[in-house]
Amino acid sequence: MAPVTPASLLRERADVRLPSRLARSAAAGQGVQLRTDEFAGWLAERGQAADFRVERIPFDQLDGWSFDERTGNLGHRSGRFFTVEGLHVTEQEGPYGDGPYADWQQPVIRQPEVGILGILVKEFDGIPHFLMQAKMEPGNPNLLQLSPTVQATRSNYTKAHRGADVKYIEYFTGPRRGRVVADVLQSEHGSWFYRKSNRNMIVEVTGDVPLLDEFCWLTLGQISELLHEDNVVNMDARTVLSCLPYPDTGAGALLSDIELLSWFTGERARHDVRAVPVPLASVPLWERGKDAIERPDGRYFRVIAVSVRAGNREVSGWTQPLFEPVSEGVTAFLTREFDGVPHVLVHARVEAGFLDTVELGPTVQYTPANYAHRAPSDRPLFLDTVLRAPGDRIRYEAVHSEEGGRFRNAESRYLIVAADEAQAPRVPPPGYAWVTPAQLTSLVRHGHYVNVQGRTLLACLNAMTVTAR
Known part of the structure; x- marks a missing residue:
């Protein structure tokens, strides 16, 4: 076996490089289930089919969440999901420690578990289609957006919330039910998460796949059109789609x-960066009120709490903290x-x-x-x-x-x-x-x-x- 070198990382390609059938999917403006101009109506129907409500609440109305008396960290009584903690960051730029120096503290989300973001691909009439989900997320401005087939934290798919099973999770865990097109750990938002990664997966299947109400099969061409619209394709879908093995047309790069x-x-x-978790209560310049943790100058973001009602989620109602820029x-x-x-x-x-x-x-x-x-x-x-x-x-x-x-x-x-x-x-x-x-x-x-x-x-x-x- 040839050794893995830095250059080979760039030269490596998936076993399938955007074959002609994936190119056909990219060129297909209409899918087997929906025309693109029908998608907005379908998404609206999905929104009307379930009860979606998100309301901001004071911290003392959080159910199962509380501030630790010693550290001030905000966590769930189960010890699962995530915690809101403090982070002390120092950065020294320059190979000999002679560059600019930065030092700051802030709240951060600490969620060490790795979630799964996965999209199923299946061929219909010779054209690959992607199974996408109309998923409600409490922080979305319009609540319902197009998400991957599976978008679940480990707490979700191991049922720490004691809710319903995550749909289609079996295609991405346990025995393989298809051919893996992409499978890679990717970072989340480094400004607000502390060392958070998710597993980005694309799995191609050939057998029958049951089609559930909140899901639809779309071609790559249709998804590309939807990416030109505001707040339709969610972040998790976008990061998985970026992992598609497009062909190598990289000749002529300025840098080899x-x-x-x-x-x-x-x-x-x-860059010498040191990021150390610290008690949330000790973070300077951030003040905790009854319904927000924020800076007096109103800059950057705030930590808030919400109550959520979502009729089609694994759990139909819950409360949680959110970061709000x-x-x-x-x-x-x-x-x-x-x-x-x-x-x-x-x-x-x-x-x-x-x-x-x-x-x-x-x-x-x-x-x-x-x-x-x-x-x-x-x-x-x-x-x-x-x-x-x-x-x-x-x-x-x-x-x-x-x-x-x-x-x-x-x-x-x-x-x-x-x-x-x-x-x-x-x-x-x-x-x-x-x-x-x-x-x-x-x-x-x-x-x-x-x-x-x-x-x-x-x-x-x-x-x-x-x-x-």
Whole structure:
């Protein structure tokens, strides 16, 4: 067996590289179950078929959740699900400890268990279809969005909540019932989760699959169209879709595979990040009130509590904490062609909750309101380039919500913006690199290289390619 080298990680492909039948799925604008123009009506029917309600409540109305008297941490009496704790972060940038220094503390979600995000694929009339679910999440602005076939924490599918079985979970656990197309551990939001990973899976089946009420079969072409709409395809579906084995069209990259991995390794090496869980009660600048944990200056996010009613979930009613950002984020790739080959500008991004310090993220991933008080020279690189981009430079734009099971009304405006040499030079600033979509696709097949926002934009890039045909 050939040794696994850094370069081979990029060259490696799945056994099936977007074969002709998957290409047919990408080209198919209509599915065996629904026409694309029927989807909105189907989703609305699913919303009317169950009782969905989410209400904000004070902390003392949480059922089964409480603040620890000693630490102030917020957890469930079962010891399962997740806890809200404090995190103390120090970052020293520079290989010899001579770079800028940052030190801060914040609330964070600690959920060590690994969940499963899985999509089933089955061929109908020679065209692969993806089994998607209309799933209610309490944090979604519109509650009901299109999710993977399975979207479940370990507590969910082991029935720690004593609820109903997770539907279709048997295809992703235990004996294999199909052929694995993708299976990789990927990070969650490193700014709000502490070292959280989920297993992203795509499994192709050939036998009969029962079709339940909240589920529908869609082609890749249909899903790509829906990715152009606001708040339809949820975050968990987007990250799994980014794992699809698209063909290698990566010739002509500015950085060779080994150069890209060497640059990325250097970025990880030069950031010394220490993130240590601390008692939530000891975190400065954050105050706990009767219905929120927040900063007096109103910045960043707040921790709140909600009561949930969801008639089609494994448990029909519950209460829980959620993180709620104070305003909408902006997440974008700048893109350019070099010698006719499309590239996107990635940022080696430090987030306190990452397992390994740095992951590749979008060019811009910020909440502009958090920087409104700063002078232009102190604002993040490329943020103003994206915010001021004229319409003829915007290649993709949609508002997508983040993880609705833990975050409330967490929306970001996702963009892909064409840039020129003056806005984004061929030789970018430190911490940034030009990569091809094919190189990103290769890295996503391995865990903890590309962050969840980068994976969303990769799914959007692929959707642009499909819908442009």
